[in-house]
Amino acid sequence: xxxxxxxxxxxxxxxxxxxxxxxxxxxxxxxxxxxxxxxxxxxxxxxxxxxxxxxxxxxxxxxxxxxxxxxxxxxxxxxxxxxxxxxxxxxxxxxxxxxxxxxxxxxxxxxxxxxxxxxxxxxxxxxxxxxxxxxxxxxxxxxxxxxxxxxxxxxxxxxxxxxxxxxxxxxxxxxxxxxxxxxxxxxxxxxxxxxxxxxxxxxxxxxxxxxxxxxxxxxxxxxxxxxxxxxxxxxxxxxxxxxxxxxxxxxxxxxxxxxxxxxxxxxxxxxxxxxxxxxxxxxxxxxxxxxxxxxxxxxxxxxxxxxxxxxxxxxxxxxxxxxxxxxxxxxxxxxxxxxxxxxxxxxxxxxxxxxxxxxxxxxxxxxxxxxxxxxxxxxxxxxxxxxx
Ligand SMILES: Cc1cc2nc3c(=O)[nH]c(=O)nc-3n(C[C@H](O)[C@H](O)[C@H](O)COP(=O)(O)OP(=O)(O)OC[C@H]3O[C@@H](n4cnc5c(N)ncnc54)[C@H](O)[C@@H]3O)c2cc1C
Numbered sequence: 001x002x003x004x005x006x007x008x009x010x011x012x013x014x015x016x017x018x019x020x021x022x023x024x025x026x027x028x029x030x031x032x033x034x035x036x037x038x039x040x041x042x043x044x045x046x047x048x049x050x051x052x053x054x055x056x057x058x059x060x061x062x063x064x065x066x067x068x069x070x071x072x073x074x075x076x077x078x079x080x081x082x083x084x085x086x087x088x089x090x091x092x093x094x095x096x097x098x099x100x101x102x103x104x105x106x107x108x109x110x111x112x113x114x115x116x117x118x119x120x121x122x123x124x125x126x127x128x129x130x131x132x133x134x135x136x137x138x139x140x141x142x143x144x145x146x147x148x149x150x151x152x153x154x155x156x157x158x159x160x161x162x163x164x165x166x167x168x169x170x171x172x173x174x175x176x177x178x179x180x181x182x183x184x185x186x187x188x189x190x191x192x193x194x195x196x197x198x199x200x201x202x203x204x205x206x207x208x209x210x211x212x213x214x215x216x217x218x219x220x221x222x223x224x225x226x227x228x229x230x231x232x233x234x235x236x237x238x239x240x241x242x243x244x245x246x247x248x249x250x251x252x253x254x255x256x257x258x259x260x261x262x263x264x265x266x267x268x269x270x271x272x273x274x275x276x277x278x279x280x281x282x283x284x285x286x287x288x289x290x291x292x293x294x295x296x297x298x299x300x301x302x303x304x305x306x307x308x309x310x311x312x313x314x315x316x317x318x319x320x321x322x323x324x325x326x327x328x329x330x331x332x333x334x335x336x337x338x339x340x341x342x343x344x345x346x347x348x349x350x351x352x353x354x355x356x357x358x359x360x361x362x363x364x365x366x367x368x369x370x371x372x373x374x375x376x377x378x379x380x381x382x383x384x385x386x387x388x
Contacts, residue, residue: 313330
């Protein structure tokens with residue numbers, strides 16, 4: 001099922017046989033239910049809601065949510081395997097990892113018992129599709145400058161403002177919205193509020209934004225005009241904790257971007273080796289050129305270093321020891337490498353590599369945003385530099 005072109009032995013966290021069985025099942029799900037539709041999803045600009053329900057039925061949603069809330073009771077090892085298989089099969093656009101391993105953990109870690117019981121079971125079946133909305137037109141890297149407000153009014157909050165670039169924004173019916181509950185404060189004024197879009201008035205989705213790549217992933221502007229939500233939707237029910245909650249959970253998101261990078265690199269090298277060995281030129285194949293061999297040897301070497309480092313970060317994460325700086329290294333260094341390696345691989349495809357129907361062309365476009373979202377790579381370097 002998973003024929004990585006890298007010869008990296010299984011890390012310690014990956015030894016249990018149960019994980020191989022899980023990996024095969026995940027691979028089969030992507031192969032059968034997603035791969036035949038990916039090109040259509042890219043044209044549509046989003047994935048259909050049915051695929052969320054199908055993933056829920058086989059236990060992929062909420063893979064690491066505790067069983068008592070409807071999840072599979074796994075941990076980050078299962079999420080890492082889903083990422084690996086999703087990249088290997090080229091199923092871009094299905095925001096399962098965002099839903100499972102970035103958003104659900106906020107509720108599991110900070111939600112009240114009532115919030116967990118209200119939201120997690122639907123997250124696990126696919127009846128609830130989630131998004132997390134931090135970025136605003138005027139505040140991206142500098143989140144403390146966000147302007148969206150939630151004003152307490154009796155037992156409700158009244159929300160006003162707008163967000164942009166929100167993944168799953170067209171499909172989500174539960175949005176973890178970052179707001180200022182105290183606009184006079186910076187970080188200390190930020191809170192996270194769950195907005196159940198089917199239950200409120202004044203919420204509007206903007207355009208499904210047209211992007212350079214990742215065409216099957218919907219990305220949207222969201223607008224909130226006097227949106228009333230119950231006060232019990234405040235994550236953890238204590239105001240002003242949002243920034244700390246983000247800082248605690250962003251390392252996992254950043255390492256996930258690193259893992260996605262490694263997965264796409266493996267696929268790019270695999271695709272390229274197959275291509276250059278089959279393509280004839282000058283009485284041989286493209287692979288026969290020493291330049292091709294050296295280029296791919298360098299790609300394989302760098303990819304191996306990246307995979308070993310990513311496995312190390314996963315190990316730290318599982319031990320709850322992955323700090324912000326190390327997660328930033330995973331995010332920035334691997335996403336930079338991903339773009340570099342995919343560029344080299346595209347070059348070896350010649351003109352065909354520039355044709356959108358070739359996987360390498362799609363990977364080239366899809367990879368670029370990895371250096372921007374989840375915190376721009378320059379911001380990652382700033383976080384690393386603070387530890388020097
Ligand atoms: C496809 C896509 C999906 C996204 N999904 C989501 C989502 O689901 N939820 C969400 O909340 N956001 C999402 N985002 C937003 C994303 O996280 C932001 O775009 C990103 O954090 C950068 O913010 P910005 O675009 O405002 O850039 P800016 O903050 O304007 O920064 C522009 C550039 O300036 C430089 N820069 C910024 N700060 C520094 C610094 N301190 N030091 C040095 N250089 C710096 C960097 O080169 C940076 O790329 C998504 C974005 C995209 C493109």
